[in-house]
Amino acid sequence: MNVTITPSSVRGTARAPPSKSYTHRAILAAGYADGATVRDALWSADTRATARAVELFGGTVERQSDGTLEIEGFDGRPEVPADVINCDNSGTTMRLVAGAAALADGMSVLTGDESLRSRPQGPLLEAIQELGGWAESTRGNGQAPLVVTGPITGGEVSIPGDVSSQYITSLLMAGAVTAEGIEIDLETELKSAPYVDITTELLADYGVDAEQTDRGFTVAGGQSYAPADGKYAVPGDFSSISYLLAAGAIASEEGIHVEGAQPSAQGDTAIVDIVERMGAEVEWDRENGTIDVSKAELEGIEVSVEDTPDLLPTIATLGAVAEGDTHITNAEHVRYKETDRVSAMAEELGTMGVETTEEQDLLTIHGSESTLSGATVDGRADHRIIMSLALAGLVADGETTVQGTEHVDVSFPGFFDLLEELGADVTEA
Numbered sequence: 001m002n003v004t005i006t007p008s009s010v011r012g013t014a015r016a017p018p019s020k021s022y023t024h025r026a027i028l029a030a031g032y033a034d035g036a037t038v039r040d041a042l043w044s045a046d047t048r049a050t051a052r053a054v055e056l057f058g059g060t061v062e063r064q065s066d067g068t069l070e071i072e073g074f075d076g077r078p079e080v081p082a083d084v085i086n087c088d089n090s091g092t093t094m095r096l097v098a099g100a101a102a103l104a105d106g107m108s109v110l111t112g113d114e115s116l117r118s119r120p121q122g123p124l125l126e127a128i129q130e131l132g133g134w135a136e137s138t139r140g141n142g143q144a145p146l147v148v149t150g151p152i153t154g155g156e157v158s159i160p161g162d163v164s165s166q167y168i169t170s171l172l173m174a175g176a177v178t179a180e181g182i183e184i185d186l187e188t189e190l191k192s193a194p195y196v197d198i199t200t201e202l203l204a205d206y207g208v209d210a211e212q213t214d215r216g217f218t219v220a221g222g223q224s225y226a227p228a229d230g231k232y233a234v235p236g237d238f239s240s241i242s243y244l245l246a247a248g249a250i251a252s253e254e255g256i257h258v259e260g261a262q263p264s265a266q267g268d269t270a271i272v273d274i275v276e277r278m279g280a281e282v283e284w285d286r287e288n289g290t291i292d293v294s295k296a297e298l299e300g301i302e303v304s305v306e307d308t309p310d311l312l313p314t315i316a317t318l319g320a321v322a323e324g325d326t327h328i329t330n331a332e333h334v335r336y337k338e339t340d341r342v343s344a345m346a347e348e349l350g351t352m353g354v355e356t357t358e359e360q361d362l363l364t365i366h367g368s369e370s371t372l373s374g375a376t377v378d379g380r381a382d383h384r385i386i387m388s389l390a391l392a393g394l395v396a397d398g399e400t401t402v403q404g405t406e407h408v409d410v411s412f413p414g415f416f417d418l419l420e421e422l423g424a425d426v427t428e429a
């Protein structure tokens with residue numbers, strides 16, 4: 001599907017979708033438990049992939065009419081799956097589920113779409129091997145399809161921290177139900193660190209203790225997953241909120257009121273500060289979980305995405321509208337996502353008349369030297385690229401057609417309907 005966006009202003013109230021990261025963890029943690037009720041869960045292509053994996057391990061996931069998930073778990077002992085686990089487009093599913101597969105007394109096969117089959121899994125496979133399991137890439141290139149054979153019983157493991165934090169999350173979640181627990185030694189500094197904070201926060205809510213150490217992280221074995229009263233509620237998603245705030249900052253004189261923005265461990269709450277530093281009017285009422293944002297003249301800033309890789313596409317679009325240069329630094333790990341998002345944003349914004357400079361670890365957007373012009377752009381089958389390019393379309397001269405818009409279903413189903421409700425001129429092309 002393609003969508004054409006005509007320059008328009010936006011206004012009104014928007015509710016943030018539930019967090020993808022918390023939902024993945026809440027579903028898998030309910031699987032590790034006897035079961036749980038997960039309220040306000042995100043039901044998207046990626047989280048459905050995690051739910052399918054829990055079912056293949058012997059659990060059940062039922063969605064009620066109000067969106068609540070009733071989950072029966074496999075109680076720390078995943079069955080050997082009766083079928084291949086298809087993780088579709090979801091890196092989080094593949095990494096977190098590989099850890100669970102390492103607990104099963106037999107072989108699990110994990111695969112995904114073309115994008116996911118090109119993403120790095122080698123360090124996690126080596127970690128599972130180091131813990132006594134058997135974990136291989138079928139093509140021997142560190143990429144899916146993967147074959148994982150357990151059971152591991154825990155132990156000490158060393159792993160790089162600069163490829164994906166999801167490896168750490170995977171080992172911590174699985175480690176809690178091993179006999180010995182898992183001690184993780186980080187070989188490098190940790191990128192995307194707040195995602196491990198999300199993990200430890202959620203584990204605590206499920207009654208599981210995992211901690212940071214001088215060398216990395218540790219989780220004791222023999223723990224049981226059990227949320228208080230058997231229930232867990234998912235907070236709003238700040239990566240998704242970033243598109244709403246950016247839309248307000250570039251295209252809303254009257255303002256956008258965002259609901260569902262309670263503080264949590266999400267590093268991507270940094271978007272509130274980023275749009276404010278660029279010059280937008282922003283007010284975050286943390287207690288009520290609301291954010292008001294409206295348009296102003298934006299100025300380029302320097303911002304590190306070391307902790308917040310998923311914000312890069314949003315910041316790149318903001319930089320294209322701002323005066324002056326926006327330097328997005330510490331961005332190398334953003335190249336290992338659904339697409340190489342550093343190149344994807346440089347090239348697609350380039351098609352829209354935006355000047356950029358790309359280095360391995362850095363993307364600079366030269367806002368003042370750019371004339372944002374409508375064009376047909378390739379969403380690269382990547383939800384965040386699609387949403388960020390659609391925002392650029394709100395303020396570009398002429399029409400912008402974004403290709404492949406169905407992929408927003410990965411994290412923000414209904415994104416284009418919401419944009420239309422807020423007053424954007426959006427048509428299916």
Ligand SMILES: O=C(O)C1=C[C@@H](OP(=O)(O)O)[C@@H](O)[C@H](O)C1
Nearest residue numbers: 021092164165166192195309310
């Ligand atoms: O654990 C998570 O929920 C995620 C971790 C991050 O990935 P990396 O740790 O691979 O950077 C992030 O980009 C991804 O969207 C979600």
Ligand SMILES: C=C(OP(=O)(O)O)C(=O)O
Nearest residue numbers: 089090091092310337338
């Ligand atoms: C990179 C992302 O997710 P995942 O790693 O789960 O594919 C994302 O949502 O931007």
